[in-house]
Amino acid sequence: MKREHKEEMKARARNIRLTVAYDGTNYHGFQRQRPPVTAVQNVLEAKLEKIFGDSIELAASGRTDAGVHAYGQVVNFFTDGRIPVARIPLAVNSLLPDDIVVLEAAEADAGFSARHSAKSKTYLYRIQRGTFPNPFTRHYAWHVGHPLDVEAMEEALRAILGTHDFSSFRASGGAPMSPVRTMYRAELAEKGDMLEILIHGNGFLYHMVRNIIGTLVNVGQGRISPEGFRVILEAKDRKKASPTAPAQGLYLHSVEY
Amino acid sequence: MKREHKEEMKARARNIRLTVAYDGTNYHGFQRQRPPVTAVQNVLEAKLEKIFGDSIELAASGRTDAGVHAYGQVVNFFTDGRIPVARIPLAVNSLLPDDIVVLEAAEADAGFSARHSAKSKTYLYRIQRGTFPNPFTRHYAWHVGHPLDVEAMEEALRAILGTHDFSSFRASGGAPMSPVRTMYRAELAEKGDMLEILIHGNGFLYHMVRNIIGTLVNVGQGRISPEGFRVILEAKDRKKASPTAPAQGLYLHSVEY
Secondary structure, X not given: OOHHHHHHHHOOOEEEEEEEEEOHHHOOOOOOOOOOOOOHHHHHHHHHHHHHOOOOOOEEOOOOOXXXXXXXXXXXXXXXXXXXXXXXXXXXXXXXXXXXXXXXXXXXXXXXXXXXXXXXXXXXXXXXXOOOOOOOOOOOOEEEOOOOOHHHHHHHHHHHOEEEEOHHHOOOOOOOOOOEEEEEEEEEEEEOOEEEEEXXXXXXXXXXXHHHHHHHHHHHOOOOOHHHHHHHHHHOOHHHOOOOOOHHHEEEEEEEO | OOHHHHHHHHOOOEEXXXXXXXXXXXXXXXXXXXXXXXXXXXXXXXXXXXXXXXXOOOEEOOXXXXXXXXXXXXXEEEEOOOOOHHHXXXXXXXOOOOXXXXXXXXXXXXXXXXXXXXXXXXXXXXXXXXXOOOOOOOOOOEEEOOOOOHHHHHHHHHHHOEEEEXXXXXXXXXXXXXXXXXXXXXXXXXXXXXXXXXXXXXXXXXOHHHHHHHHHHHXXXXXXXXXXXXXXXXXOOHHHOOOOOOHXXXXXXXXXX
C-alpha cells in the first residue's frame, strides 16, 4: 500500500479485527495472489467487500505459506460499512467456502494493526507416526514412518527456549532483519499416533518453525543428538540444520496482542 | 458374480484378506461403480491387479456410502499371484492415492469371506459442536451448532443395547431382510468439541447408524426425550424417527471375525 492510500484507508470510521481459522490445503498461502492463483486473503477480502460495501484491504499478523493452516490468524481492516460487529462472523461465514471460518470480530482502536501490534505468536506442528500415512491426516500432519525417540526430541527442543540468534533455522534468502528472537514455550505432546509440538515466541523468522521441526525429526531418528541440536542452533548457519519440514503439519495457533 | 465365475475365482491358489482405511470424501462409496464414477473398490482392484497380475474381484464386509469413511474395512480376494503377504501393504500403498491405505494383509482359509464370515461390526460417528463448523473437520464430522444435552443423549443411546427390531431406524426402501439386530456396545465420548458415538453390533441395517444419530441429536436438542427415543425404537416405524444424519460423520471402525 502506498502511504497516501494507507492514510485514506485509516480515515475510514472503523477498524475491525477478525480472528480467522482456515484449512490451508487448497490455498496458495494467506497473502493475496494474482488470479487465477488463490490465497485466503483474496477470498476473505472479496466476501468482506460484499458485506461492507467498500473496498477491503486486510492486514494480517503475518503470512502463512501454501498448505499451512491457521486456528487463529488475526487480521484487521478499515471500513465505513455499518454492519454491527456481533453480526459479522455469521454474515461472512455464510458467504465463505467451508475451509475458511471467521471465529470472532471486534472493534479495534484506530491504531491497532494485526501485524505491528502483535506481541507474540504460537505455532503448532503435527507429526503423524506409524508405518503408513494416515489417510485422514494426510493434509494435516507430516507422516514420519520411522520410530522417533520422543525424549531426545524434548531434550533438544528445550534448547530453543530463551533468546537466541536463530540464523541456523532461517530460510536462506529471507528478508534482512534481525535473527534474534525469544521463545517462551516449546513443548512436545504425544496424542495417540500424533506428536504435537507447540512453540510460542515473540516472533519467528521465515520457515523457522519448519526448519526447527526438520532438524528435530533427525534428533528423533538418532541422526543428531540433543547436544548436536544445540550446536546447530549456536552455529548460526542455515547449512548446519536439516531440510525444512513440510507445510501441511504447520498451524498458526494463535497471535497474542 | 455368477456362480460359475465365483467357482473359478475360488479355484485360485490364495485367498487374501486386507484391512483397509480410507477417507471417503472423494469417492462414491466403497462399492464398485461404472466409470467415470469412482468408488474405493474400483481404485483398490485396479492397483491390486497391477501387483498380482490377474483380475481381482474384491468382496468387502459391506458397503459404505458416498462420503462415509473407514478405519478398518475388511476385504478378501482370490488370486494366483505370488507376492508374499508381508510385502502386500507397502506394494499396494505405493500405487494407491493417499486417501486409501492398506493397513494389513493376511492369508485366509479358502472358506473365508469378508462379508459372510463377519461376526460383528463397529461404527463410529463424530459430531462437531460449536457455533461455527470447524474447517478441519468439515469432511470428517457433522457440525451441530446448537448446544446438546449429552446426558440425555447417553440415556437414549442405552435403549439400543441388546436385541431389537430396528425397523424405525432402517432406510425406507431397503432390501427385505430381518430387521432384528443385537447391539453389544453403544457409547458416547466427549473429546473437546467432538462427540464420538461408538456402536458395536452383530449387524446393521442400511442407514441404521445414521438414522439413530439423527434421532439422537434431536434428543440432545430437547425435541425428543430419552423416553421418547425408546418409544420411537419400539414403534418399528421409520416415519417416527428423525432424518438421516449426514454421511461425513460416519466411520466403519472395525469388523470382527
